[in-house]
Amino acid sequence: MKRNIPLLDLQKEYELLKDQLLPAVEEVLSSARYIMGPQLNDLSNHIQNLLNVKHHIPCANGTDALLIALNALGIQPGDEVITTPFTFVATAETIAFAGAVPVFTDINADTCLMNTDQIERLITDKTKAIIPVHLFGQMVPMEPVMNIAQKFGLKVIEDTAQALGAVQNDRFAGTVGDIGTISYFPSKNLGAYGDAGGLITNDDHLAETCALIANHGQAHKYEHHLIGMNSRMDTLQAAILNVKVNYLKEWNRIRGEKADLYNHLLDPKIEKPVVAPGNTHIYHQYTIKLDQRDDLKEYLEKQGIATAVHYPIPLNEQPAIKALNLPDNPTPVASKTAKRVISLPINQYLSDDDINYIVFHVNTFVNG
Ligand SMILES: Cc1ncc(COP(=O)(O)O)c(C=O)c1O
The missing domain is CATH 3.90.1150.10 (Aspartate Aminotransferase, domain 1)
Known part of the structure; x- marks a missing residue:
């Protein structure tokens, strides 16, 4: 008999988790702390523990996470950033949106991941960063990426939108380079019920910079230290993710x-x-x-x-x-x-x- 099989079944998930999700949402609604509520810190603690990483900074979505990472790492107009053409548009779109130039390696025919053998020949005196994309749920071989980055003084942003929890030689995706960017888009392995994203890093200074950029460069109310943007994650999304992260x-x-x-x-x-x-x-x-x-x-x-x-x-x-x-x-x-x-x-x-x-x-x- 003919069946009806969707790509993913978020309604089923909601039915199964409803008993936990509704009280979590109700807590946010009744607290009225819709912006920067305590659930955001809870989420960061969850992700830090899960991935064994020092900092998680929530933000509005995975695209903003890339933009914030590029900005925090000082990528300037005209700089070149090496990445893969075989990814969701956000990876290259944000490079261009930051005024920088995306430069593409080809991919590995088997894994569809960035062909790391081609990175070095694409490096010029304008190259400032590499963005490996951990596509479909597995990591780009990070040893060659990090060796090249070190040799040429380049920054590494790991696009971890599709690979939260993926591991390579005992290290979690997003925790090997300078910054990892996360998408909690609903269809992701850990998805919110709307747009949400995050950044992970072991670097204290970068963490502070990313957090500032995501919130108008604001260290204290109406005190702006950096040019930033409004890319805060909604408290409601954090509350939902705090239920789902356990699974x-x-x-x-x-x-x-x-x-x-x-x-x-x-x-x-x-x-x-x-x-x-x-x-x-x-x-x-x-x-x-x-x-x-x-x-x-x-x-x-x-x-x-x-x-x-x-x-x-x-x-x-x-x-x-x-x-x-x-x-x-x-x-x-x-x-x-x-x-x-x-x-x-x-x-x-x-x-x-x-x-x-x-x-x-x-x-x-x-x-x-
Ligand atoms: C590889 C990759 N990078 C970036 C993004 C952007 O994330 P978001 O949709 O949360 O902005 C996505 C997904 O949607 C993605 O798959």
């Missing part, structure tokens, strides 16, 4: 189990996610590759299975980035990969029965 480790573990099941059952002709050495993948996405991607997407839709394409156009081929008139720097692996990727449903609530149904149809398609 993140378990949810990430379950996602890993679901991915193992897919890996085991999917036809060998399908290219499955490749995990880079030393990585614990938290499967924000379970993304496979095949040449007939668009046909498979249409076929699965007819079977009631939702899928998504992350990402159909590499950022250096997007009109908004092309309009920056960057020097021509083709990324053939990213271009080819963009035509072949498709993400299947994965989340902690997806039943093994549903996975069997999805796998049956994917395998039928590739063998048909």
